[in-house]
Amino acid sequence: MNAEELRAKQAPLKQLYRDNPAAALVPAHAEATLDLADIACDVPAWHGTTKAGLHKAGGGSGQLACSADMLLEAMVACAGVTLRAVATAMGVTIRGGKISADGVWDARGTLAIDRNTPVGLTEVTLKFDIDCDADAAKLERMIQTTERYCVILQTLKTPPKLSVAIGA
Numbered sequence: 001m002n003a004e005e006l007r008a009k010q011a012p013l014k015q016l017y018r019d020n021p022a023a024a025l026v027p028a029h030a031e032a033t034l035d036l037a038d039i040a041c042d043v044p045a046w047h048g049t050t051k052a053g054l055h056k057a058g059g060g061s062g063q064l065a066c067s068a069d070m071l072l073e074a075m076v077a078c079a080g081v082t083l084r085a086v087a088t089a090m091g092v093t094i095r096g097g098k099i100s101a102d103g104v105w106d107a108r109g110t111l112a113i114d115r116n117t118p119v120g121l122t123e124v125t126l127k128f129d130i131d132c133d134a135d136a137a138k139l140e141r142m143i144q145t146t147e148r149y150c151v152i153l154q155t156l157k158t159p160p161k162l163s164v165a166i167g168a
Contacts, residue, residue, distance in 0.1 A: 006088050040064055057107040068121055072101040078152035079126060086145045087132065097130035126153065 001009075017024035032041035032052070039060070040053035052067055054060030076099045087094050103124040109117035128143055147153055 001088060003089055003091050006085065043070075055107075058110055068103060068105055071121070072103055072124070075101050075124070075126060075150075075152045075156070079128075079146055079150045082150040083128070083130070083142065083146040086142050086149070087134075090134075090138070090142060090145075092132050092134045092138065092142060095131040095133070097128070097132070099129075100127045101125065102127070124156070 030043065032043045034041050035051070035053075038053065040051055043050045043052055043065075050065050050070070052070065053064030055066045055068070056062040060066075079101075080099050083097075083099070084094070101124060103121040105119075105121045106117050108114045109119040128146075130139065130142075132139065132142075134142060
């Protein structure tokens with residue numbers, strides 16, 4: 001897809017969302033089914049089911065998906081798609097590239113060893129290794145624009161209002 005095709009696809013959507021802001025509210029949904037035979041759950045995904053379980057650092061076998069890794073996978077996927085859209089809109093040709101995310105969490109928090117230790121990822125680094133025809137300044141603008149419009153990255157930077165409910 002080139003910049004003109006992208007603009008043509010997005011133009012009616014942008015106009016709709018300007019005219020009717022409520023139409024721009026996109027619902028997102030995920031669910032998991034508990035595995036009654038293991039400390040695990042099945043998460044339906046776009047192309048199959050992912051079985052998530054305890055990380056080895058929490059007593060798991062290491063054979064099931066780790067939720068922290070899944071979160072980072074969502075981040076690199078979103079950043080990759082956003083970067084491709086930004087590059088297309090800017091007319092930059094990407095010849096190849098890789099986006100990686102590395103995070104750190106302290107098992108003492110999730111295992112309730114130390115109440116002062118945070119539960120969850122406390123450091124995340126998102127790295128772009130892009131081969132393209134943009135000069136360094138334009139590549140930097142592409143990355144900054146990607147950071148600004150990446151849904152998952154922005155969700156982590158500015159967490160949403162969260163609530164927990166019980167029941168059907």
